């Protein structure tokens with residue numbers, strides 16, 4: 001039945017020249033053909049390198065020890081691996097890099113995060129390089145590589161594809177012109193949820209940018225039918241994004257804790273709470289890793305992730321269910337919304353001893369309780 005929560009959180013050491021490389025489920029950039037091709041291609045150039053999408057650090061690993069390598073990473077899971085591996089990393093967005101400071105930039109195109117995020121990353125790469133500096137770009141031609149490579153040439157200057165394997169590509173470019181300013185990053189939109197108006201603010205790359213996901217709407221509708229007032233109740237939102245579930249549940253009076261692995265989403269959620277005069281405890285966390293041991297909740301909600309760059313991955317979603325089972329208080333209720341083809345039912349049956357299907361439309365909302373009564 002997949003991974004236990006302890007297995008999910010465990011870091012696995014792999015041998016590498018001069019040390020170990022830690023990997024874990026839910027952390028990007030390992031056993032990924034784009035990173036593999038990058039790893040086979042990168043060569044040192046100058047003194048200072050910057051990896052703008054390192055994941056666990058595999059792609060730029062050959063540079064380690066040959067030049068100073070800095071890494072900006074947004075995922076808590078990946079960041080944990082980087083620091084455990086002793087690889088220098090900072091929790092930051094790509095566009096927070098120091099300007100004109102690097103001889104070499106390495107970027108595995110974050111294609112799964114949408115074109116606004118990729119484009120901002122490309123401008124960030126151009127700004128971080130010194131004049132004459134070089135950039136490696138790695139990507140998949142089925143996920144926009146050609147278009148982004150063209151954009152990178154427009155920003156930087158000369159460039160060519162230096163390696164191809166199947167649909168995967170690595171290009172090497174050189175900075176020949178001044179970089180443009182960063183594009184505007186913050187966006188906002190309004191949404192009506194549970195009959196109330198909310199303003200959401202978000203950075204590029206967040207889940208369901210510009211419009212609340214219909215699955216999240218369905219979860220709220222189902223939850224409203226089961227629980228009324230949330231005053232005095234503790235609520236956990238697993239994988240909170242910019243807060244499509246957190247904000248309305250906080251508005252209903254719940255004491256909400258939101259956990260989210262992605263730093264751009266964490267910043268977006270904090271900005272959204274402020275924009276609506278609401279409060280919640282927001283934690284940058286790989287599943288429940290940032291919660292204190294034994295911390296329990298009356299209501300747990302999730303619209304779990306199941307795609308990473310096109311591949312269905314269920315490790316994280318399963319860990320969400322395991323975390324919910326571990327942290328739901330007796331008498332509490334767990335609400336999960338999912339694509340109908342995803343089979344969460346056996347796992348809910350095994351961990352909670354039963355479940356109910358509350359709503360089925362384009363998505364299904366499942367409910368499980370911890371013995372001790374209704375939520």
Ligand code: SAH
Nearest residue numbers: 207216239240241244260261262286287305
């Ligand atoms: N609750 C939000 C977002 C749902 S999408 C909404 O309804 O709109 C799932 C979210 O889970 C994404 O924001 C994603 O960044 C986050 N996520 C992915 N892996 C995670 C992990 N390991 N730990 C915590 N959050 C994670």
